[in-house]
Amino acid sequence: MNSTLKDRLLHDWLTKHQGLLLKIVRTFSFTPHDREDLFQEIVFQLWRSAERYNSETAAETTWIYRVGLNTAISWSRKEKTRQKQRNELSHIAPLLNSSSEPSDPRLEWLYEQIGLLNNIDRSLTLMMLDGFSYQEIADTLGVSVNNVGVKLNRIKKHLSQRASEIENEV
Incomplete structure (x- = not known):
């Protein structure tokens, strides 16, 4: 699959399934910065996996969930390791929550x-x-x-x- 076709497929997935991806991101990350990082990682993994997607073996939504959740779980494990190495800024966490929702x-x-x-x-x-x-x-x-x-x-x-x-x- 060429890059242009993958880009179009990814754009289509993001347009149709943005809400699903945002739910995954919100469930696995708790600050706006982390949400942005996780969302970018999921989008990247979707792009990388686009050529392996087969509509005959998995529904589009199921595929996107699979990639999104596996990426979120992996990201979450890595994030826990990073958090152990830095101080938690819990006293300012309310300021970091997205007010657009x-x-x-x-x-x-x-x-x-x-x-x-x-x-x-x-x-x-x-x-x-x-x-x-x-x-x-x-x-x-x-x-x-x-x-x-x-x-x-x-x-x-x-x-x-x-x-x-x-x-x-x-």
């Missing part, structure tokens, strides 16, 4: 809770919230359908318990 406290809480999950559970949750079937999630993440079901039930139970705890505190 609508602020819904429930949505912010959900992203925060999803962010506390391990990488695989984050990926499962994000795909479930986007309406993917257990089979599609299993194919994308390379786990069994049964494992997807068990993990998602545990995640749902955990999030429900956290919501109840918070509701009882208020």
Whole structure:
């Protein structure tokens, strides 16, 4: 596949699936700078993998999720290593959050809770919230359908318990 064709395919993917990519980025990164870095890395990996995409073996959305989530998981591992080597600026974190996104406290809480999950559970949750079937999630993440079901039930139970705890505190 020549570079021009890859560029067109990437542009088409970014146009159609920008929301999906932004959800992945938001789930795996927590500052505007990190979101920008991760988004660029995902776009680069999509471009690199474009010639391996086969519409007969995977739906376009599933392929993009697979590349995006695998890139995010890898980036997240590397980022944890980098964060250990520098000081956290948590006291200014609220200033770093993007103000361009609508602020819904429930949505912010959900992203925060999803962010506390391990990488695989984050990926499962994000795909479930986007309406993917257990089979599609299993194919994308390379786990069994049964494992997807068990993990998602545990995640749902955990999030429900956290919501109840918070509701009882208020």
